[in-house]
Amino acid sequence: MAAPRVLICANPEKGLIWTKQDAAEKLAGVAEIVELQSANRAAFFEDCKTKYAGVTAVYRHNDSASAIGFFDKELIDHFPESVKLVAHNGAGYDQIDVAACTARGIAVTHTPLAVDSATATVGAYLAISALRQFHRAEVNVRTGQWKSGLIPALDPDGKTVGIIGMGGIGSALARRLLAFDMKVIYYNRNEVSPKPDFPCTYVSSVEELLRQSDVVSLNLPLNDKTKNSFGKEQFAQMKKGSILVNTARGGVVVEDDLIAALESGHLFSAGLDVFPDEPNVNPKLVAMDNVTLLPHMGTETRDTQRKMELLVLDNIASFVKGDGLLTQVAEQKK
Template sequence: MSTPRVLIAANPQLGLIWTKEDAKKIIGPLAEIVELSSPSREAFFEDLKTKYAGITAIYRHNDSANAIGFFDKEFIDKLPESVKLIAHNGAGYDQIDVAAATARGILVSHTPKAVDSATATVAAFLTISALRQFWRAEVNVREGKWKAGLVPALDPDGKTVGIIGMGGIGSALAKRLIAFDMKVIYYNRNEISPKPDFPCTYVSSAEELLRQSDVVSLNLPLNDKTKNSFGKEQFAQMKKGSILVNTARGGVVDEEALLEALESGHLFSAGLDVFPDEPNVNPKLLSNDKITVLPHMGTETKDTQRKMELLVLDNIASFLEGKGLLTQVAEQKK
């Protein structure tokens, strides 16, 4: 029986971020490791016949998109029959056509839980910055303006944060904001059972959450149902003077509707870590001084990236050993 082959797909121009020692230790005894070296999508398709022939699993990092693009239907349909697993390094996997993979009999895993702490910290930062407008103050002092033009902002104490999507990230965010004396409410399709081990209240509709919240945090995946789902109607339901924080995916929010809500004064401010066309950002967002923006910093820590990488490798090892996947995507578990 031939030895399985595992392709590590990262951007060959940027260099691999994965830990080679960990890969050799975890999957080295089970498979031959092959590194992505194709400079383009077209070259990758050609290389499938030679240097990547017979690959069983693909370790996918988002950086690989710079060289070979998204794992869309065209990409997946051109993979050889030998490929049985795409192990994605990331909690969100909207760059992978899961339906196309499923149709080809290819399993897909991702890295929930490993990203929870780091992403929640970013959301907490954006919440506090949006309330206190700290980013404006930093720009002022760097430009030698001190407090010129700054106006009193808002305290987090006693404010209500509404979390849409109380999964791992939402729960970690709630615990952080409770420390700022904020009240937590949340909306999921179903109430969490057993109840979370921290003070929070379930509301039965997104509309009710929007009406009650001083800060709304989006923590939901991007898919056909959620794309542009947060728009004019949702902003109109939010409290006047409230705040939107988005660390989920940029495509969830209608940007023009957000700008309109900010410019009209209906929203006090916003905090954004994600955008629909990354790394490109709508210039209107950048020029609006009510928005704190970050360049998708959710998991940009050495500690979290190592946790993510280890989970990807553990998924591949578990698969190769015939034990199934540790964190298979939800669509394939239905």
């Protein structure tokens, strides 16, 4: 009996840690590996009839979008009938139409936990930089201005950070900011149970969190319910002189409303790792020297990328061996 075929939609030449050896070790004796060869989306649709015929599982990395686009309904509907799993390399999976996969009986997995530490470290950096204005100070040093034009910034000590979404990343962020003597409050749809093993306080509404917080960190997925959910109303509820940190997805925030809150001085600063139209960044944000900007660096470490890639392969190996899925997306587990 022929081994199940696994299509790897990733490009190792773009700096990925994924190698043929990794996949060969994880899938040895259980699957045949097929690498993405399609130059564009149209070619991919044709190749699904030939080169990728009989594929059972698809390993998806975000960089495949540069060649074949997002895994939207159109693309998913061109999959061979044999495809039963999309194993995504990433915790966020807004580039995949889960409903379209579900309709075709295709399971979807992602990589939670593997991304928590690295993304939380980025969030902590953005929070501290936004408070202390380290980005502005570094630009001064690099341009020979020393302390010219710098204004007194803010200490983290005693400040309250409000975390919207106390999942794995939010919890890891809380632990990091507690080391700076910050107070942690959080909002989830439900209070975390059992209670976290670090000092934190649950608040029952976003409004209450915004009223209390000096720093607000967004740690929630992008979906139909959260898209553009943080806008003018929420910024108005935040303390004057407070800070927004976003390591979630740019689409969660109404960008024009964020810019207005910064320009008016209602927000002291912001720390952003994600943007609505990546890789494009609004020129108004780029021009603001009180905003720390990063190019979606959440998981840009060799250690974390390897953990993510191996988890994807573990999901595939478990699936093709009939042992179930390790990290299936929440929508399909209801």
